[in-house]
Amino acid sequence: MTHERHKPGFTLVEIMIVVAIIAVLAVLALPAFSRARAISQNARFIEDLRVVSAAFQQHVLEHGSYPPDSPPGVVPPGMADELRGVQWTENTAIGGQWKWDYKQFGYTAGISVVFDGATDDDRLTAIDRMIDDGNLSTGTFRKRDGGYIGIIEF
Numbered sequence: 001m002t003h004e005r006h007k008p009g010f011t012l013v014e015i016m017i018v019v020a021i022i023a024v025l026a027v028l029a030l031p032a033f034s035r036a037r038a039i040s041q042n043a044r045f046i047e048d049l050r051v052v053s054a055a056f057q058q059h060v061l062e063h064g065s066y067p068p069d070s071p072p073g074v075v076p077p078g079m080a081d082e083l084r085g086v087q088w089t090e091n092t093a094i095g096g097q098w099k100w101d102y103k104q105f106g107y108t109a110g111i112s113v114v115f116d117g118a119t120d121d122d123r124l125t126a127i128d129r130m131i132d133d134g135n136l137s138t139g140t141f142r143k144r145d146g147g148y149i150g151i152i153e154f
């Protein structure tokens with residue numbers, strides 16, 4: 001008479017407990033991943049804004065004037081080389097489209113990000129705190145109709 005030994009294994013209850021623990025850990029980790037993603041996107045946007053601002057300032061030094069105003073997502077005339085490091089025709093890291101504003105909104109020159117729909121003022125206020133004064137109605141980064149503008153020259 002041979003006795004078969006049962007191989008040790010996990011019971012259904014043990015497996016369910018492990019799955020529940022993994023689910024709880026995932027629920028706890030998702031907000032942290034979302035915050036990290038938003039921080040990364042904000043940093044990318046800020047860096048792109050600095051690069052773009054420098055490109056337009058360099059253009060005016062080399063050519064004596066800013067390029068004419070252009071629609072959202074359209075590279076301003078004469079700026080293709082200067083803007084090749086930035087995805088000007090694509091959405092920005094935080095959404096919305098880049099737009100060159102020349103003699104618009106009461107400013108001489110500025111780089112805007114314009115949105116089709118609703119915007120997240122809390123997110124843009126946080127960005128403003130990182131690059132300016134934290135107030136979207138003062139300083140060099142402001143809210144404007146349909147978006148936000150980084151002012152290069154008042």
